[in-house]
Amino acid sequence: MGVFRELGRRVEQFKADAETAAEENAPFRCEACGARFDEDHERCPDCGAEGTVALDD
Numbered sequence: 001m002g003v004f005r006e007l008g009r010r011v012e013q014f015k016a017d018a019e020t021a022a023e024e025n026a027p028f029r030c031e032a033c034g035a036r037f038d039e040d041h042e043r044c045p046d047c048g049a050e051g052t053v054a055l056d057d
């Protein structure tokens with residue numbers, strides 16, 4: 001019954017790709033660790049550094 005296991009793996013990969021694409025377009029970034037966010041944070045949820053910067057292109 002490896003079919004379901006393979007399907008699950010593909011779904012996980014799809015979700016990971018979608019999250020990566022979203023992060024690449026996120027308008028805010030932590031200068032300390034480079035994590036990207038859809039919304040501004042007082043502290044980086046990833047590394048805890050203060051301040052995130054808005055990326056205006």
Ligand SMILES: [Zn+2]
Binds near residue numbers: 049
């Ligand atoms: Zn950070």
